[in-house]
Amino acid sequence: AAGVIQSPRHLIKEKRETATLKCYPIPxxxxxxxxxQGPGQDPQFLISFYEKMQSDKGSxxxxxxxxxxxxxxxxxxxxxxxLGDSALYFCASSIGQGHGYTFGSGTRLTVV
Amino acid sequence: GENVEQHPSTLSVQxxxxxxxxxxxxxxxxxxxxxxxxxxxKGPQLIIDIRSxxxxxxxxRIAVTLNKxxxxxxxxxxETQPEDSAVYFCAASEGASTGNQFYFGTGTSLTVIP
Numbered sequence: 438a439a440g441v442i443q444s445p446r447h448l449i450k451e452k453r454e455t456a457t458l459k460c461y462p463i464p465x466x467x468x469x470x471x472x473x474q475g476p477g478q479d480p481q482f483l484i485s486f487y488e489k490m491q492s493d494k495g496s497x498x499x500x501x502x503x504x505x506x507x508x509x510x511x512x513x514x515x516x517x518x519x520l521g522d523s524a525l526y527f528c529a530s531s532i533g534q535g536h537g538y539t540f541g542s543g544t545r546l547t548v549v
Numbered sequence: 550g551e552n553v554e555q556h557p558s559t560l561s562v563q564x565x566x567x568x569x570x571x572x573x574x575x576x577x578x579x580x581x582x583x584x585x586x587x588x589x590x591k592g593p594q595l596i597i598d599i600r601s602x603x604x605x606x607x608x609x610r611i612a613v614t615l616n617k618x619x620x621x622x623x624x625x626x627x628e629t630q631p632e633d634s635a636v637y638f639c640a641a642s643e644g645a646s647t648g649n650q651f652y653f654g655t656g657t658s659l660t661v662i663p
Contacts, residue, residue, distance in 0.1 A: 472592065472593075474651070479585065479592060479593055479594060479595050480585070480592055480593050480651075481592040482587070482591060482592035482593070493589070495591065495592055496592070525650075525651075527653075529653070531656075537558050537655055537656065538636075538638070538653070538655050538656040539655060540652075540653040542550075542650070543650065
C-alpha cells in the first residue's frame with residue numbers, strides 16, 4: 438500500500454541557509470500535518486492543511502512557511518536556519534481531520 | 550522497517566467508562582513504546598510510556614500493557630472524563646534516544662460523552 442512519502446530523508450544545511458522539505462500524502466488524503474521532533478522531545482505540531490487551505494497553526498516559527506499544492510502534496514520552507522532547527526520533521530496525512538493519520542518516515546535536518 | 554497498527558480509529562465512551570486502544574508492531578527490535586495525547590491545535594503530548602523489560606505500567610487513571618511475544622501494547626483509560634477527549638497516538642522505537650526513529654500508529658479519536 439502507498440505510504441506518506443517525505444523527501445529528502447536526510448538534509449544537512451549551514452546556519453542562515455534555507456531548506457525545503459516535501460511531503461506527498463497517501464492518494465485521496467486531503468489533509469497534511471507537519472510536526473517537528475527535537476532531540477529527546479515530544480513531537481511539536483507546526484501546521485496543517487485541509488483541501489489546500491491552512492486549517493490549523495501550531496508552534497511554527499515566522500521563519501518557516503508551508504503550503505499545500507493542487508495535487509495535495511505539501512512543502513515546508515525554512516529560512517535563516519538556526520542550529521536549534523536541527524530535528525526530525527514528520528509529515529502525516531489523513532482523509533478529513535481528527536483520525537486515520539498516516540505518518541511519513543520523516544526528514545532528519547541537521548543544521549551545522 | 551517497523552509497522553505500527555492502531556485500533557480503533559474512533560472511540561466513543563460514556564463519562565466514567567473505560568477506554569482501551571490497541572496497537573501492534575512488527576519489529577522485534579522495538580523496545581520503547583510511548584503514548585501521546587493530541588488536543589486540537591496542539592502537538593502530541595507524552596502521557597505514558599513503557600519499555601520492553603516491563604509488562605505493565607500505571608499512572609493514576611492511565612495504564613499501558615505490553616505483550617512482547619505477541620508484539621502488541623494497549624492503552625487503558627479508566628473513569629474517563631470529558632477532558633480525556635482527544636486523538637491518541639501510539640508509537641514504537643528502538644529506544645527513546647535522539648537518533649532513534651519513531652513509528653506512529655494512525656491515531657484514535659476518543660470522545661467522552663458527558
